[in-house]
Amino acid sequence: MKNYILVLNFLFVLFSCQKNQNSDILVSTTDDIETAILNAKPGDNIILKNGSYKDIQIRLVGNGEANKPITLKAETYGKVTIEGESNLQIGGNYLIVDGLYFKNGYTPTGQIIRFKINDTLVANHSKFTNCVIEEFTQPNRDVSDHWIEMWGRHNEISNNYITGKSNFGPTVMVMLKGNQHIKNHHQIINNHFGPRPRKGGPHGETMQLGDSGTSMAPSYTNVENNLFERCNGEVEIISSKSNYNRFKNNVFFESEGSLVLRHGNYATIDGNMFIGNENSEFIGGIRVINTGHWITNNYFYKLKGSTFRAPLAVMNGIPKSPQNRYNQVTDVVVAYNTYVDCETPFHFSVGSNVSQSEVLPKSEIRSARPIRTVVANNIIYNETPFNYPIKSYDKVDGVLFKNNYTNSKNKSEVTPEGLITKGMTVKRVSDTYWNPNPAVAEVYSGFDFINIKTDLLGNTRTKENNTIGALVKDNSKTISFDASNYGTSWFKIDEKTSKSKTIEVTSNKELLTAIIEANNGDIISLKPASYNITETLSIDKKITFKSSNNNIKAILNFNTSNTAFQMLPKGILHIENVVLKGNNTQAAFKTLEKNMTSAYGLWIENVEISNFNSVLEVSKGSFADTVSVRNSNIKNCLKGIQLNKETNDKGDYNSEFVYVVDNTFENISENVFNYYRGGYDESTIGGNLIFTGNTLKKCGTTEKENILIKNRGIVNVKFANNRFINNPVKVVAVLWGEKGQESINNTVVNSGEIKVVENLKLKLLY
Numbered sequence: 001m002k003n004y005i006l007v008l009n010f011l012f013v014l015f016s017c018q019k020n021q022n023s024d025i026l027v028s029t030t031d032d033i034e035t036a037i038l039n040a041k042p043g044d045n046i047i048l049k050n051g052s053y054k055d056i057q058i059r060l061v062g063n064g065e066a067n068k069p070i071t072l073k074a075e076t077y078g079k080v081t082i083e084g085e086s087n088l089q090i091g092g093n094y095l096i097v098d099g100l101y102f103k104n105g106y107t108p109t110g111q112i113i114r115f116k117i118n119d120t121l122v123a124n125h126s127k128f129t130n131c132v133i134e135e136f137t138q139p140n141r142d143v144s145d146h147w148i149e150m151w152g153r154h155n156e157i158s159n160n161y162i163t164g165k166s167n168f169g170p171t172v173m174v175m176l177k178g179n180q181h182i183k184n185h186h187q188i189i190n191n192h193f194g195p196r197p198r199k200g201g202p203h204g205e206t207m208q209l210g211d212s213g214t215s216m217a218p219s220y221t222n223v224e225n226n227l228f229e230r231c232n233g234e235v236e237i238i239s240s241k242s243n244y245n246r247f248k249n250n251v252f253f254e255s256e257g258s259l260v261l262r263h264g265n266y267a268t269i270d271g272n273m274f275i276g277n278e279n280s281e282f283i284g285g286i287r288v289i290n291t292g293h294w295i296t297n298n299y300f301y302k303l304k305g306s307t308f309r310a311p312l313a314v315m316n317g318i319p320k321s322p323q324n325r326y327n328q329v330t331d332v333v334v335a336y337n338t339y340v341d342c343e344t345p346f347h348f349s350v351g352s353n354v355s356q357s358e359v360l361p362k363s364e365i366r367s368a369r370p371i372r373t374v375v376a377n378n379i380i381y382n383e384t385p386f387n388y389p390i391k392s393y394d395k396v397d398g399v400l401f402k403n404n405y406t407n408s409k410n411k412s413e414v415t416p417e418g419l420i421t422k423g424m425t426v427k428r429v430s431d432t433y434w435n436p437n438p439a440v441a442e443v444y445s446g447f448d449f450i451n452i453k454t455d456l457l458g459n460t461r462t463k464e465n466n467t468i469g470a471l472v473k474d475n476s477k478t479i480s481f482d483a484s485n486y487g488t489s490w491f492k493i494d495e496k497t498s499k500s501k502t503i504e505v506t507s508n509k510e511l512l513t514a515i516i517e518a519n520n521g522d523i524i525s526l527k528p529a530s531y532n533i534t535e536t537l538s539i540d541k542k543i544t545f546k547s548s549n550n551n552i553k554a555i556l557n558f559n560t561s562n563t564a565f566q567m568l569p570k571g572i573l574h575i576e577n578v579v580l581k582g583n584n585t586q587a588a589f590k591t592l593e594k595n596m597t598s599a600y601g602l603w604i605e606n607v608e609i610s611n612f613n614s615v616l617e618v619s620k621g622s623f624a625d626t627v628s629v630r631n632s633n634i635k636n637c638l639k640g641i642q643l644n645k646e647t648n649d650k651g652d653y654n655s656e657f658v659y660v661v662d663n664t665f666e667n668i669s670e671n672v673f674n675y676y677r678g679g680y681d682e683s684t685i686g687g688n689l690i691f692t693g694n695t696l697k698k699c700g701t702t703e704k705e706n707i708l709i710k711n712r713g714i715v716n717v718k719f720a721n722n723r724f725i726n727n728p729v730k731v732v733a734v735l736w737g738e739k740g741q742e743s744i745n746n747t748v749v750n751s752g753e754i755k756v757v758e759n760l761k762l763k764l765l766y
Contacts, residue, residue: 026075030056037061043068048100050075054084057108059117064094066125074099077130077490091117095126099490102133107145112136116151122180127156132491135164139595142621144168144203151175156187161487163194165233166598166623170205171196174221176214176242186221192487195230197599198256200623201652202683204233210242212324215263217242224248227486232256234683235284235308240267247272251481256685258284258309263327266292271456271470273481274311275432276302276342282685284309285342287350288334288370289317290327295334297456299470301432303342306391308682310347311339316394317368325363326351329370335444336452338379338470340434343386346375348414349394351682356738359761360680371398376444379469380406381424381436387411389419403444405468407436418444429471433479441468504548508532518543526554526578533558539571539600546576553608555579563590564612567622569598576605582612584638589615591622599625607632614639620646624655632663640665640672640699644710649763651681653714662693669702677713679763686715694722696751700729708752709733713762719754720744727751736760 025036028049033056036046042065064070070092074080077099082088085108088097102112112133115123133147146169148157157172165171171193176182193206206228209221219242228250231237237255238247241263249271252259259274261267269286276283284305286295295312303311317328339345351366380389385408390396392414401418410419422438429435443466453461456470457479465472483493500521503514508531514524520541525548533556547554556578558564563586565573573589580588588609589602601624602616609615615637616627622645629641641660646652658675665672677687689711700708706729711717717735721744724732729752735741737758746754 033058037072040070042070042094045071045073047073047075048080050079052081052083053086054105056082056084056086058088060088060090060092060095060097061117061121062092062095064092066094069094069096069127071096071098073097074101077488087112087114089114089117090123090126090128091121093124093126095123097128098130100131101491102131102136105136106138107136110145111147111149112145113148114151115149115155119178122152123155124152125154126152127158129156129158129160130488130490131160132488133160133162135166135598137165137597138167139597140621141167141199141596141623146170146173148172149175150184150186151181153181153184154186155184156189157191158187159190159488161192161194161491161493164196166197166199168201168203170203170208170239172207174209174219174242176210176217176219182217183220186219188221188223189225190486191226192483193226193228193231194493196233198232198623198625198656198685199234200654200656200684200687201646202234202650202681204683205236205239206231206233207237208239208241209245210240210264212241212263215241215323218244219264220244220246222246222248223250225486226250227483228252228255229483230254230256235685236260236262236683240264246270251275253481254280254283256280256282256284256305256309258287258305258313260287261289261293263290263323265290267294269293269295269298271297271458272299273433273456274298274300274303275481276304278302281305282309284313285311285345287313287315288329288332289315291330291332293332295332296336296452297454297470298337299433299456300337300339300342300345301434302340303345306344307347307350310350310391311342311345312337313347313350314370314373314399316349316352316366316370318363318366319368322363326366328368330372332370332373333446334373334375334378335446335449336377336455336468336470338381338436340381340436341383342380343382344388344391345380346390348390348392348396348399352393356759359759367394369394369396369398373399374402374446375399375404376402376418376446376449377468378404379424379436380404380408381426381434382408385409390414402446403442403468405438405441429479430481432481435469435471437467437469437473443468515543528552528554530555530557533564534560536560536563536566538566538568539573540568541570542572544574544576545578546574547578550577553577553579555581557581558586559583560586563587563617565589567591567600567602569596569600572601572603574603574605575607577607579608580612581610584611585613587614587617588612590617591619593619594621596622599623601626602628604629604632606630609634610636612637614642616641616643618643618645618654622654626657626659627655628659629663630659630661633666634663634668635666637668639670640668640674642674644674644676647676647678649678651677651679651684653677653684653687655687656685657688659690660694661690664695664697665699666697668696668699670700671703671705671710672696672699672708674710675714676710677715679713687713688716689714690718691722692718692720695725696722696727697725699727703729706730706752707732707734711735713760715739717741718744720746723747723749724751725749731755
């Protein structure tokens with residue numbers, strides 16, 4: 001017995017020693033971090049002491065074990081911030097980064113987080129988890145980077161909150177260059193991808209899996225149970241460019257784009273929810289290119305997007321397509337999906353551009369229609385019946401429709417027998433999930449359909465319980481979409497709703513003080529008077545200028561040398577019911593020349609603007625989400641509204657939404673308006689212009705190109721109810737007929753002509 005006790009004591013001491021060898025190492029300096037990493041053993045926890053780490057580049061190198069990883073973690077979640085010019089690289093095996101908060105900075109290299117040190121030292125079986133990356137974006141939006149770059153195999157990005165990237169490049173990029181990176185089986189799970197703002201150009205994906213050069217490589221990346229909230233960077237929220245990827249149980253909430261199977265084959269898209277709203281016409285669903293994809297059990301709600309942003313967009317391909325263009329859609333299955341209040345859910349042969357053969361080379365003509373594609377067992381339900389469920393841009397002769405049901409008549413040009421009109425009952429499971437079902441609906445059993453074994457929520461599809469649509473009738477689970485179920489456990493999204501206040505101003509000094517002291521959303525109320533301004537007014541927050549008396553406008557006289565109002569990142573200026581006067585040398589509104597890290601906004605209402613060099617002058621790299629000029633009188637300026645500095649002809653432009661409505665322009669010497677987007681590119685909304693109800697008199701007297709309104713390459717244009725009187729130019733405007741632009745009820749007197757060009761010739765990007 002005594003010997004037995006001695007053995008037990010020995011084993012206890014041995015176990016304790018082994019346990020103690022797995023150390024918690026508290027570090028607080030760069031040297032401490034490097035030393036701890038250098039000496040780290042399997043099971044060690046390197047703990048960053050609470051505080052801010054600025055301009056730090058961490059290289060986590062080591063080899064943990066499956067049950068004993070080496071972990072770099074925060075002492076307290078939310079209390080360890082990585083700021084300034086900083087990044088983190090991971091190389092080795094079984095490494096974990098946990099609980100860090102990246103903010104107030106940007107990476108000095110091409111990545112914030114990279115699962116690779118160099119080409120020979122890559123990460124495998126490693127994890128980036130429970131972290132936050134918030135607006136860690138480049139000062140110049142033209143600079144490209146990837147926030148997270150995945151290399152190696154069996155790595156994981158999980159439970160993170162990632163938001164606010166406004167510069168070029170995908171937020172998350174999976175790299176497949178080399179055999180050690182293919183068949184990677186990466187896991188991208190349980191993350192909250194917060195808003196990615198509109199960027200006004202391509203290369204704004206939230207996630208990209210591979211690229212065209214590696215698009216035939218097998219990736220097997222799993223993207224599951226993530227929330228994509230208002231990811232509006234471009235038309236491709238996710239761009240899948242490799243083989244055998246799986247997208248399961250994700251929620252795409254009010255995101256102006258689509259999950260796009262851009263290159264690569266044999267993707268699985270199962271059990272995802274795409275939630276739109278009544279307001280945006282750019283929220284999409286799934287876009288299909290290439291071969292062998294299965295799209296099952298997905299739910300689409302209030303999606304108003306069309307063509308490239310349609311709920312289901314099946315594209316035409318290019319015969320013998322180059323690797324970086326569009327391959328023909330073949331052997332795709334679209335089954336057991338539910339579409340609710342998506343007026344026209346099915347768009348086929350999207351991108352067909354045979355009509356543009358005059359201005360495009362043969363290698364760009366998308367004429368190869370989808371073939372061997374099955375669309376079966378889907379439900380289309382519109383609360384207000386809509387009779388055009390299918391939009392076709394070419395013949396739809398390669399698609400087999402079987403046992404799809406709609407509650408509306410089908411008056412589309414494509415009327416297959418496999419789209420059946422039936423009355424439906426609807427169970428409203430939640431605000432955004434309705435479960436419609438016809439009383440009787442036969443299920444089509446196609447090849448391999450037996451392997452679709454569950455529905456949207458994981459309920460089993462049995463022979464007795466199976467039905468069409470994303471959700472079986474008899475289910476024991478309910479849908480509850482809650483943003484708090486995604487991302488980190490510790491980070492609370494800041495939703496400041498402070499009440500705005502009105503600041504009364506009666507003098508120049510009070511005005512300058514009010515701008516500095518105003519909080520986001522405040523109103524500066526100007527007593528009717530004449531204010532002589534000798535310094536530029538910088539706008540870096542949401543702020544409103546308005547006259548206190550609606551009947552008597554305050555007058556702001558600017559004697560500044562460069563600009564009246566300087567628009568800074570995040571500056572949103574509303575200016576109402578005032579008079580702005582310049583000295584003919586400055587811009588009324590102007591952006592910074594560089595470092596416009598975030599979008600600005602400008603709203604002008606009932607304002608008199610005169611004697612400026614230009615009304616709005618922007619820089620390359622600047623971007624306004626919205627520029628709105630309404631009910632205003634603009635006269636005696638050299639140039640008008642200038643949104644024309646993105647001239648690299650790669651699809652970029654300087655503002656997303658532009659409203660010029662019910663204004664009078666008089667004696668603007670050069671062009672009144674210049675809004676430019678160059679290059680054939682379909683990765684963006686393409687710009688939006690509403691130019692209606694305006695009167696233009698005696699403008700364009702020194703305009704060198706003899707065009708009064710320049711809107712070259714802008715995709716969405718409404719040009720109506722304007723009057724052009726005595727403007728000595730040859731051309732009022734050139735409209736793009738192929739995009740549906742037309743001149744509606746415009747009056748032209750002694751002012752040249754309004755041209756409609758069917759096929760606008762632009763520079764190819766590829």
